[in-house]
Structure formats: structure tokens, C-alpha cells
Amino acid sequence: MATRVRPSSKRCAVIGGSGFLGRHLVEKLLDRGYSVSVFDIRQSYELPGVTFHQGDLCDNQALLSAMKDVSLVFHCASPAPASDDRKLFERVNIQGTHTLIEACLEAGVQKLVLTSSASVVFEGKDVKNGREDLPYAKKPIDYYTETKIEQEKLVLEACDKEKGFLTVAIRPHGIFGPRDPQLVPILVDAARRGKMKFIIGDGTNLVDFTFVENVVHGHILAAERLRPDSPICGKSYHITNDEPVRFWDFMSEVLVGLGYAAPRYHLPYTLVYGLALLLWLLALILRPLVSFKPTFTPMRVALAGTHHYYSCDRAKRDLGYKPVVSLKDGIERTVQSYPHLRQGA
């Protein structure tokens, strides 16, 4: 009779491991003695101890080859929110996640850690110190968020102690750090085009921004504490820097750090939101004829003009989570990592 080889607990797979968060996670896992199998639609680097598997999340066979002898899977693949492509989000975040769960069960994977998002409860209205028991957004702000909700439900509902398949979801918020392709590049692009002179609203709204290494730390704690007898099975956890900051102070600090002027003039939130909605509709109607991407989308305006910060008490209690890098140090390290985005570079 053939004996089944029990996958090594130090071998894991990172789905989306070529991306911003994924690569930071891979680097920390290697430091901690794991060997890593990366599955992604693209390969962006090479590292000793990492095997790359290029493929689409919806391809069961390609996934299976990446999960050979793997006991732990991190799922942090997603199309970028800026793509605003409903079909793509549904295909990758919902169908792809379903395919991944099936593949995990088939390959005998024991633990699945999903990178969800704190935005799954955000409807464009203030969230102050939001806890994980807030209901999912009934009117999510965009297709990205809509499909992140379905994705999280799929993963948490798949948790099955009888089958020996344990799942948990990490909900980070506003991840930033070296190599981030979104926050700093979009901000600098807007500044270079003279669009960062204005503060939307009164500028006092508090927001969580989370340094990437803290997000990585939360994922690894969750993976290592995920056991049949632990309270974390099938649950979601906010992971933030635990230092809510005024949205416009954070943006100003990054801009000034890179040599740009901080925004100064105030514009009413409802006016900017209305204009952004109008532009978004126009872009949608004109899509077959011309393609243009407005900088101030309704989603970005909502995020720039409301409070959205979350309690990570549950993560502190169940995971022993505590941020490892402060906001101040995180901003400093981020600014230093973008010499090519400095004013005049």
C-alpha cells in the first residue's frame, strides 16, 4: 500500500507572490526557514529557496503543480483595484478563489491564509474603530470590494476541522512600503500633474495606513497559530499599524518627504464626490470610443474624505499581534525607497 507523504510544515505556497505584499511575505518566510513555492500570473524576481510557477488562479492543474508537498498556502493574488473591471474581479477573486480552495483540498493542504481587506465593511461612510463583527458592506464602493467580500466568505466557509482544512482571513488596510505600485506612485503622479493642491473636506478624517512588514507579520502569526484547537479557525482579523492618522497628514508627509508641496486649499467633500461620480460615468459611457482614467475616482474620493480606521484588538488577543514597525519609521523607510519618484528626479 502506498504511504502518503505528509507535506512538510516548512514548505508553503504564496499565491500572488510576485506582487507587492506577496514578495515581502516571501522574503520574510525565507528568513524564517520556510521554502516557498510562488504562484502568480507573472514572475517579477528570482530568489534562492523559491520555486516559481507561472499561471492563472483559475487553472486547477497549474495550481496543483505549485502545491506539491505544501501544507500551508497564503492567498494574496488579486487584480489591482484601479483596473475597475467587473468581469476580471469576478473571475479572479471569486472563481479563482473557488478553484484554489478545491485545489488545496485535492492537494492535501492543511492551512489557507487569505489576504482579505478591511474595506469589506466600508460603504463610503465613516467607520471609526470598526471591529470584525461589523456586517459586510451592503453597498460596496466598487467591484473590487464587492468581490473581496465574496472571496472572504468562500474562504471562511471552507474551514472544516473534520477534513483537516483550516482557514483564516487577514484584513489589512491601506498597505504602504517599498515597492508598492499603488499608493505612492499614484500620489506622486497626481502631484506631478498639479492635482495635489487640494484637501478634500476639512482634512480631519482619520484613516489606517499599514506598513507592509506589519501586514506580513500578521499573516505569519495567523498561519503559525492556525491549529484545530485555536480560536482563529474560520475567522477574520484586522491588521493595521494601530495608529490612525489624518488622511491628509499622511499624504502630506509622503509628499513633503519626496520634495513636493503639501496640499493646502480645501474643497467640499460632496462637491468633489459628485464631480468624481460624473467623470466616472462619462468614462464608462465613452469607453468604446476613448479611454481615459480619472485620478479622482469616487472610490478614492470616498477614501480621502471619510474616517476609516479599524480596531485590531481581536488580532492582539488571538494572534498576539503588535505592529513591528511604527508609522513614523514606515513612512521614513518608504520615502527613502523611492529615489526615482523625488521631485526633480
Ligand SMILES: NC(=O)C1=CN([C@@H]2O[C@H](COP(=O)(O)OP(=O)(O)OC[C@H]3O[C@@H](n4cnc5c(N)ncnc54)[C@H](OP(=O)(O)O)[C@@H]3O)[C@@H](O)[C@H]2O)C=CC1
Ligand atoms: N494594497 C493594499 O492597500 C491592500 C491590498 N489588499 C489585498 O492584498 C493582496 C495583495 O495586494 P497587493 O500586493 O497590493 O497587490 P499586487 O497587485 O501587487 O499583487 C497581486 C498579485 O497577484 C497577481 N495576480 C492577479 N491576477 C492573477 C491571476 N489571475 N492569477 C495569478 N496571479 C494573479 C498580480 O499580477 P498582476 O500584477 O500582473 O495583476 C500580482 O502579482 C490582494 O489580495 C489585495 O486585495 C488588502 C488591503 C489593502
Ligand SMILES: CC(C)CCC[C@@H](C)[C@H]1CC[C@H]2C3=C(CC[C@]12C)[C@@]1(C)CCC(=O)C[C@@H]1CC3
Ligand atoms: C489622488 C489622491 C486623492 C489619493 C492618492 C492615494 C490613493 C491612491 C490611496 C489612498 C488610500 C489607498 C487605499 C487603497 C488603494 C490606494 C489608495 C486609494 C486600497 C483601495 C487598496 C485595496 C484595499 O483593499 C483597500 C485600500 C484602501 C486604501
